[in-house]
Amino acid sequence: MxxxxxxxxxxxxxxxxxxxxxxxxxxxxxxxxxxxxxxxxxxxxxxxxxxxxxxxxxxxxxxxxxxxxxxxxxxxxxxxxxxxxxxxxxxxxxxxxxxxxxxxxxxxxxxxxxxxxxxxxxxxxxxxxxxxxxxxxxxxxxxxxxxxxxxxxxxxxxxxxxxxxxxxxxxxxxxxxxxxxxxxxxxSGLPNGEKARVRQAYAEGKAGRDELLEAEAASYHxxxxxxxxxxxxxxxxxxxxxxxxxxxxxxxxxxxxxxxxxxxxxxxxxxxxxxxxxxxxxxxxxxxxxxxxxxxxxxxxxxxxxxxxxxxxxxxxxxxxxxxxxxxxxxxxxxxxxxxxxxxxxxxxxxxxxxxxxxxxxxxxxxxxxxxxxxxxxxxxxxxxxxxxxxxxxxxxxxGPATSLDLDVLRPVTAPFSPDGGVKVVRGPLGTGVVKTSAVAPEHRRVSAPARVFDDQHDFLEAFAAGELDGHDLVAVIRYQGPAANGMPELHKLTPALGVLQDRGQRVAIVTDGRMSGASGKVPAAIHLTPEAALGGPLSRVRDGDLVTLDADAGVLTVAADLAHRPPSGAPPADGTWAGTGRELFAAFRASVGPADEGASVFPAPARTPEVSLVRS
Known part of the structure; x- marks a missing residue:
């Protein structure tokens, strides 16, 4: 052809x-x-x-x-x-x-x-x-x-x-x-839907660790x-x-x-x-x-x-x-x-x-x-x-096949699952981030709710376990997770808990300068937000109760608050407090890493002119 x-x-x-x-x-x-x-x-x-x-x-x-x-x-x-x-x-x-x-x-x-x-x-x-x-x-x-x-x-x-x-x-x-x-x-091992069901049941306390481990081992086998x-x-x-x-x-x-x-x-x-x-x-x-x-x-x-x-x-x-x-x-x-x-x-x-x-x-x-x-x-x-x-x-x-052999899995351009791609860019007064929309149902792609602000993912999980997040809509703001703060870890451990809240009928979303995962799921997540909080980005000025709106389809991320006149709050761990698991060896990376929208790399941006060779005489 x-x-x-x-x-x-x-x-x-x-x-x-x-x-x-x-x-x-x-x-x-x-x-x-x-x-x-x-x-x-x-x-x-x-x-x-x-x-x-x-x-x-x-x-x-x-x-x-x-x-x-x-x-x-x-x-x-x-x-x-x-x-x-x-x-x-x-x-x-x-x-x-x-x-x-x-x-x-x-x-x-x-x-x-x-x-x-x-x-x-x-x-x-x-x-x-x-x-x-x-x-x-x-x-x-x-x-x-x-x-x-x-x-x-x-x-x-x-x-x-x-x-x-x-x-x-x-x-x-x-x-x-x-x-x-x-x-x-x-x-192929345990079906992915069953794995996700067991994970969510464990997050709710409805399944024990033995059942969870059995499901995970049957999936990754x-x-x-x-x-x-x-x-x-x-x-x-x-x-x-x-x-x-x-x-x-x-x-x-x-x-x-x-x-x-x-x-x-x-x-x-x-x-x-x-x-x-x-x-x-x-x-x-x-x-x-x-x-x-x-x-x-x-x-x-x-x-x-x-x-x-x-x-x-x-x-x-x-x-x-x-x-x-x-x-x-x-x-x-x-x-x-x-x-x-x-x-x-x-x-x-x-x-x-x-x-x-x-x-x-x-x-x-x-x-x-x-x-x-x-x-x-x-x-x-x-x-x-x-x-x-x-x-x-x-x-x-x-x-190879000229037609899809399973239209529930793979489709032609003429009959897609969605007319647009699976990743969207969102912008607004909180910065610029990305959302993986392909796993998020259309009815969940717009959330407008009060912020709950956390400087550590473990604090969010503790609040979830204590029932503090039950019964109301919320946008979980997980900040100080960017590349300069702590290496931009994935926050995928939050997915089951957020999924539980969404399944209970709450409107929930997550906004973070960290990463989620290639396995990001059904909860809308604005991630890789830049400028990051550790470098003075607007996320550092968000407070509990601020009305945050994430509209993935429209590409919008807004907050109903005047952030310009607020001082930052919270902070990432100071370098002097890093200890163990090799983190202390990466201080130079934290000090030199670039922003997410430039690849979050420690390597300098490409030179716009050829490098000059300096030779000692």
Missing amino acids: SAAVRHPVLAEVTARLVERSRATRSAYLDRVRGAAVRGPARGRLACANLAHAFAAAEGGAKTELARGQKPNLAVVTSYNDMLSAHQPYGAYPPVLKDAVIRAGGLAQVAGGVPAMCDGITQGRDGMQLSLYSRDVIAMSTAIALSHDMFDATLLLGVCDKIVPGLLIGALSFGHLPTVFVPAGPMA SRGTCTFYGTANSNQLLMEVMGLHLPGSSFVNPDQSLREALTREAAAVAVRRAADGAPGIGEMVDEKVVLNACVALLASGGSTNHTLHLVAIARAAGILLTWDDLADLSAVVPLLARVYPNGAADVNHFHAAGGIGFLVRTLLDAGLLHEDVETIVGPGLRRYLDEPVLADGTLTWRP
Whole structure:
């Protein structure tokens, strides 16, 4: 099928993003192109340097590394065996090395990056390190690639901050061809609706801890990514739509034979791209690719965390993406998927219904995605309509479904679940934030009620347990949770309690400068509010009883109070009071992190002119 006419809003947002980013993108590409060299990168190393780099290599690999004729691939892995999503990666290095050798290259595990789980750290002090870990992962990736030994990169990561961090780090070595290698979701377990029911019953004291643990263990039950559509699976969908995964590879389960075949092919593709002099990841991830990711996020009802991560990723490539760009796209991109917490299905059901291939097909046909982009399998996004299969043990691709196989889970643009996207930007005298509307019923998207102000999520939970929030409408204001205050922790532990209040007939909402989660649920939540309270934002001046109105559909967040003449109240913990769980090590991050709408990153904004090299005489 020929390319569809590009939607006028996508065309307009693309044009202004290109113009806004002209200087920063040009400066970035100058650096990328200046780093590119002909022939294997290690050819520049002196003999002593090179000897260090292959001292541990065995057999023929040492000889080949010394000859410097074959491309050498860096494997950067987030493996650990505690987290289900990353446990499969323990077996990947020998498989990848074998596949690389068979394809005519060499491979070394260049380094590892930390991988923490927001699901484990919810409500704990460790959650205050979560967002910062993205930038630590980016720096760890850069360190792994810093040895000038590599001609391409294989990145192994799945979950929340890991994939954005790997991508940001890889973009700092943007001259290298790069392939992401997914591990796949676990098989479906306890239905998500039942899990949510037990969680809410526990919050009300109607279920015990044993029943809660049994439900959670039946849901998160084996190796692989958690099956709800949170940040981890949003990562996988976005990497595929950005052309950084093999087509159809994101949601193949870890224990399927197809999974290993795809892993081997990812290695072979990376070797071919290195040998053929294909564009590096910095050239690939351009304005069109970034906006394709935004559209896919909106159409699938993906994680609100990506309103931070996509901005940070774009900036790492010299592209100045803004929340306004997302808001304008959200107005015309329809919601096409219902995957928990936006529906009853999980990602395995989504994949079976047609998955990413069908989503890309219907968006391309509507002119809502850029087709003319580079991918790891060549130019053109229509390559991602195909799905992988094993035919007599041989990996091949066939045309994917032209229609959805389950309209309760996945729909075409012509018959969407909602005419607009799953993420909205809200503004007003309290600042600017985002709302994930895809899981919120239309009748709950506007709440006007007195504020109940808390400076700590645990204080809210104590008030809920004491019955102080019963019987009246309220907007819970949870402040001093921004990136500069305490690392912007997710506040997902509040969801069951808020859900209980809403189910009792109360009108409830949450407004916070913190995060909720990729699993944000049915209660309207204005999150990532900026300017944050710790930096003097208006949230620091809100008091109990102020009438707050959140209207997600209208994009409005207001307060019926004159905040300008009030002094701030409350405060985040002073740095001197941080103790334990590593938080004291991140004082420099708290002091230097940028605002949420700029990606909440510790890295400086892209230079608008090329950096000047200072050389001592």
